[in-house]
Amino acid sequence: MSESTRPAERPHGSPNTRTAAVIPAAGRGVRLGPGAPKALRALNGTPMLVHAVRAMARSRAVSLVVVVAPPDGAAEVRILLDDSALPETTEVRVVPGGETRQESVRLGLAALPEDIGVVLVHDAARPLVPVETVDAVAAAVRDGAPAVVPALPLADTVKEVRPREGGEPELVVGTPERAVLRAVQTPQGFDRGALVEAHEKVALQGEGATDDAGMVERLGVPVVVVPGHEEAFKVTRPLDLVLAEAVLARRRATDGF
Numbered sequence: 001m002s003e004s005t006r007p008a009e010r011p012h013g014s015p016n017t018r019t020a021a022v023i024p025a026a027g028r029g030v031r032l033g034p035g036a037p038k039a040l041r042a043l044n045g046t047p048m049l050v051h052a053v054r055a056m057a058r059s060r061a062v063s064l065v066v067v068v069a070p071p072d073g074a075a076e077v078r079i080l081l082d083d084s085a086l087p088e089t090t091e092v093r094v095v096p097g098g099e100t101r102q103e104s105v106r107l108g109l110a111a112l113p114e115d116i117g118v119v120l121v122h123d124a125a126r127p128l129v130p131v132e133t134v135d136a137v138a139a140a141v142r143d144g145a146p147a148v149v150p151a152l153p154l155a156d157t158v159k160e161v162r163p164r165e166g167g168e169p170e171l172v173v174g175t176p177e178r179a180v181l182r183a184v185q186t187p188q189g190f191d192r193g194a195l196v197e198a199h200e201k202v203a204l205q206g207e208g209a210t211d212d213a214g215m216v217e218r219l220g221v222p223v224v225v226v227p228g229h230e231e232a233f234k235v236t237r238p239l240d241l242v243l244a245e246a247v248l249a250r251r252r253a254t255d256g257f
Ligand SMILES: Nc1ccn([C@@H]2O[C@H](COP(=O)(O)OP(=O)(O)OP(=O)(O)O)[C@@H](O)[C@H]2O)c(=O)n1
Pocket: 023, 024, 025, 026, 027, 028, 029, 030, 031, 032, 038, 039, 068, 097, 098, 099, 100, 101, 102, 104, 105, 122, 123, 124, 125, 126, 234, 235, 236
């Protein structure tokens, strides 16, 4: 890691820099089944992406949101967001995304203005994250942590497996101790320099980097955990849509929105 981005002793991004959220929303949603790109599919009549942008804009820490749209759909997304009721205090930029989540985040980072010191990376596919979680991640970075992830303990036992050839069933090769495992959510928060350096230097092969904190870890940067939230779950498969609509219905009944 270079001197300029080594975790500093001063709080990150302060005093004169702002916090931005980058929302990768360029995925196809293959696991959700046929249809529009996942971020544009509706939850209770409103596209998932609009829920996600509102979730970021609800945080007083966030003054800019960069949406990374499907590569051929940036103009459509711009119109969608212009037509949606979003807080006027939050600037929203839209850029086209890439082939992988990693590439899409990198393109979003490239669209940040210079005065952004703290970056939250948030999946469009986690549209219902509560503002308290967003605030907790942003505050932890501002207080000095160079990288922060919200996470929850696991309910299931996890096995490590080895695939076998010839259609043979996978073989279990280990059982990690569940008590020290965490399911990691977004937004993940970063000192901008550390995140940009990770995206410049750490390109993982194979499955690739499944989250941004994993790339920053490779630089030797410490990653701090704050409590995640059940409602920050990722909409991945069709059943997740049912759960998301149920959460929205409960919010409408209890909070009126
Ligand atoms: N090329 C890509 C792939 C993913 N994403 C975004 O990364 C987030 C997490 O990805 P995931 O939930 O896997 O979304 P998809 O890639 O759309 O899902 P699938 O793997 O089922 O196709 C999503 O908000 C997705 O839009 C992205 O911006 N660019």
